[in-house]
Amino acid sequence: MLSVFAVSGVRYGRLDSNVTLACGKSPTGIPVVWHLNRSSALPWHRVTSDGSLVLLQVDQSAQGNYSCYDDRGLLLHSVRLRLGHPPGLLSISCQVPNHTHVRCSWLESVKTFLPAEYNASFRPCIVDFSRKHCDVDHPAFWQTIHTLRVTETNALGFETTYVRFQLHKLLKPDPPESVLAQQLEGYPKRLNVSWNFPSSWPLHDAFPLMFQIRYRPQGSMYWSEIYSEDSSVVIFDALAGHIHQVQVRARDEVNSESQWSEWTPQLLIRPWEGQEDNTKYYFFPVNTEPETSTGKSHNPVHEDEGNLGLVILLVLFSVVILTTVLSLVFVVWMRQRRRHHATKQELTSMVKMKSMPI
Incomplete structure (x- = not known):
């Protein structure tokens, strides 16, 4: 042919x-x-x-x-x-990092080995030929379903690919930025974690974000989690003396069908250990620049006094229980003794009565 x-x-x-x-x-x-x-x-x-x-x-x-x-x-x-080869169907995916922008990109299912042109139809979608994607500004979120049509054309023919999607389900913020983990001076079991909104999420007030923070001692298999609408949290149950892994991610607070962002890069931080000039951030990779602690000072002796009071309370409770048990044993013993004495008297009386002449 x-x-x-x-x-x-x-x-x-x-x-x-x-x-x-x-x-x-x-x-x-x-x-x-x-x-x-x-x-x-x-x-x-x-x-x-x-x-x-x-x-x-x-x-x-x-x-x-x-x-x-x-x-x-x-x-x-x-x-x-x-x-x-002539074009084949495309593999199309769309990313929605906020409520004002959509980017759809595609990959060839057939390697054509030939230069191609692309035409996209979606509101419209401005095409970048070299990077094989197109961008839409201010998409209609109120519309339930959107249809994107991308046509690939080369010297041997053309092929059109259709894809339908829902913007509110594709909404996926970029990860939070400038994440910091800080020691709190005087608190060996606390950490302060703070971050900024993603720079690609411009309308903070109109579209608030929900944040998820996860943390664990390094080497542990299990994460602890905190949810927050603010851009900082305090961890109260860190394991004293151990380096912790900390990460943060975000999701649209109102739209429950939206997606969580990717996790931020891992931070490594050890809680305060009572040493001066010990407040440093351990990033992955490690960042050795010192940071200023924002926590208020606190005397850890109060925690020891609280523990001592708890021990004294437990000892007193044990003494009360032991005294009660001993009292019950003594009462039971006295009753048994009286009952035995009464039985003995009755037997003595019966013997005397039998010995009396009729």
């Missing part, structure tokens, strides 16, 4: 098919000689009676500059051959 298309002096043919190249307007019956890149070595082929070159089941090695000459060596015609 003939599968050649001409564009600006270039012939395009399908890979794995037969490709026919004509020798210009050469007279029929005149023998011609074909060269590929100035060499007489040609791929698997045959030459027809009119001088056309038929390349059989071509692969990438058949690409190049073809020239045909008459029997005197005179150049009759030359052409450049490029090989590839």
Whole structure:
């Protein structure tokens, strides 16, 4: 089957098919000689009676500059051959980082090996050909379902791909930014974590975010979690003396069907240990710049006094329980003793009565 298309002096043919190249307007019956890149070595082929070159089941090695000459060596015609495939369906995905912007990108399901153009229809979608994506500003969130149509065109044909989606379900903020974890001086079990809204989420007041913070001692399998509408939280149950892993992510607070952002990069931080100049952030990778602690000072002796009071209370409670048990045992013993004494008196009386004369 003939599968050649001409564009600006270039012939395009399908890979794995037969490709026919004509020798210009050469007279029929005149023998011609074909060269590929100035060499007489040609791929698997045959030459027809009119001088056309038929390349059989071509692969990438058949690409190049073809020239045909008459029997005197005179150049009759030359052409450049490029090989590839027509477009196939695209794999399209759309990202919605906020309520004012949508970016849809695509990947080829068929490697065409040929230059292509794209046309997108969605409100409209402004196409970046080199990066294979298009952008929509201020999309209609009130519309339930949107349809995007992307058409890929190359020298061998075109293909149109349709995709339908719901913006409110694709809404996925970028991760929070400038995340910091701080020690709180005087509190060996507390950490302060703060962050900024993603810079790609411009309308903070109109569209608030919900934040999820997770943390765990380094090496543990289990995460603890906190949810917050603010841009900072205090962790109250950190494990004293241990480095902790901390991460934050965000989601639209109102839209329950939206997606959580990716987690922020991991932070490593150890709670306060009672040493001066010990407030540092341990990032992944480690950042050794010191930070200013924002926590209020506190005397840890109060925590020890609280523990001592609890011990004294437990001891007093134990003494009361023991006294009660001993009292119950004594009462039971006294009752048993009185009952035994009464029984003995009754037996003595019966013996005396039997011994008396009638």
